[in-house]
Amino acid sequence: MEEGFDVGARLRQLRQERQLSQRELAKRAQVTNSTISLIEQNSVSPSVSSLKKILDALPVSITAFFAGEEPSHPRPFYKAEELTEIGDGVLSWRLVAARRPDRRMSVLHERYPPGADSGEDMLEHDGEEGGVVISGHIEITVNGEVAVLSAGDAYYFDSRLPHRFRNAGDTECMIVSANTPPSFSDGGEVLHHGQSGTEG
DNA sequence: CGAAGATAGGGTTGTCGAAA
C-alpha cells in the first residue's frame, strides 16, 4: 500500500503550482472543497474515482502523480510555500527542490518548537551536514559532545557520527542547513527517529 | 463583506460474520 507516499502533500504541491484554491480545483473536478481539504491533510485516502476526477482537473496523469516526475525542467527558484515538509508534525523540516532530478544535496529550512527533539536514538547516516542557526537556541549532540548554539553559530560534522538535535529553550529555533549526499527525497527516504510515543 | 481552508454531522456504500 505504498507506505511512503504522501498523497496529501503531493496533491497540495500540484494544486499550488497551478495557483488553484481548494474550492477552484474542487469545482473543476466536480467534488467539494472539503474533499480536497481532507485529502491534502491525509485525513482520508481518496477513492480511485475521486482521485481520478481531481487529477483530470489539474490535469495530471495517475502515473505522473505517483511517479512524482513533475517539472519538465528544474526551476531555479522556489516560493516559501513550495518547500516540501518532511518533518514529523512537531519539528518542521522543509526541503528545497525535493523533486529535482539528480539532486546532489539537501537544503533544509528547519524549525524546532520548544521541546522538539530529533530523538533519543541518535541519527546516523552517510555523508556530511552543516548549518547555521538563524534564531533561537539548539542543543546539538555529536558523538557524545554537546553544545548549545545560538543565532549566528554553526555546525559541520560527519553524518556517520551519532547525532541529535534538541530545542531545550522556550523559543522556536530556526536553522538553515545542508547535507550531502541528499538523505532526503520526498516519497522515499524519511527520517526515522526513536520517537517513543511523544504525542500530546 | 468575500475568499480560503478546516471541520461537524450525516448519507451512502462496501465488507464481514452469523444465521437461514
Next chain:
DNA sequence: TTTCGACAACCCTATCTTCG
C-alpha cells in the same frame, strides 16, 4: 447461496475560523 446487522470508509452539505 441469500439475508441481516454491525461497522468502517468515503464524501457530501453546511458551518466555522481566519484573513484582508
